[in-house]
Amino acid sequence: MPRSRLSGTFLTPKVDVVIDMGNPFLNLALDGFIKIGAVAVTRVAAEDAYYAVKSGNISSGKLEHSLKKMCKEGAYWGTVAGVYAGMERGVQRIRGTRDWKNAMIGGAMTGLVISAASNNNKNFIIVDAITGGAIATAAEFINYLT
Structure with a gap:
């Protein structure tokens, strides 16, 4: 079966704004x-x-x-x-390791906090926490593939 592969890089300008919060x-x-x-x-x-x-x-x-x-x-x-960046970094610092579990826990905690702050009922808070964890974990796995 014939196969093809696209290979290459996209060079994009990188802009970083540094604001030091201490x-x-x-x-x-x-x-x-x-x-x-x-x-x-x-x-x-x-x-x-x-x-x-x-x-x-x-x-x-x-x-x-x-x-x-x-x-x-x-x-x-x-x-x-x-909130997600902070949660993931906090989990990483607490666990002392950097892996996909930090993304899962950070995503779940972010979903929980954002949902609770928007005054959803209890069932939606749990669903949002699960969704946040799933999305963050999937994004982390996709990053490992590339």
């Missing part, structure tokens, strides 16, 4: 907040720009709505990423 744990959480928050803002901006061009209607009301949505999504996903 604690490596806080630095890691802030880094996650900024990076993932920026991704969420960019996603909302691209999505809303597409719909504005598609509809041909750009108004100040829609622009204001887009800006509010960008801030809300950026803050939400940035917070989730910051």
Whole structure:
């Protein structure tokens, strides 16, 4: 059976913003907040720009709505990423080892904390904790493959 393989690298510029909070744990959480928050803002901006061009209607009301949505999504996903980065690092420090279990525990704790903070009922909190652990573990395994 014929097989093919795509091989190569993508060279992308790397931008790092360093804000020293005086604690490596806080630095890691802030880094996650900024990076993932920026991704969420960019996603909302691209999505809303597409719909504005598609509809041909750009108004100040829609622009204001887009800006509010960008801030809300950026803050939400940035917070989730910051909490996850902090949780995973904390678990790593407590366990004294770096492996996929840290991602699983950190993801589960993040799902639990974010869900509890959003006032979900008890059943959703457990489901969100399981989902967070599963997503973080899957992402960690995918990182091992690449």
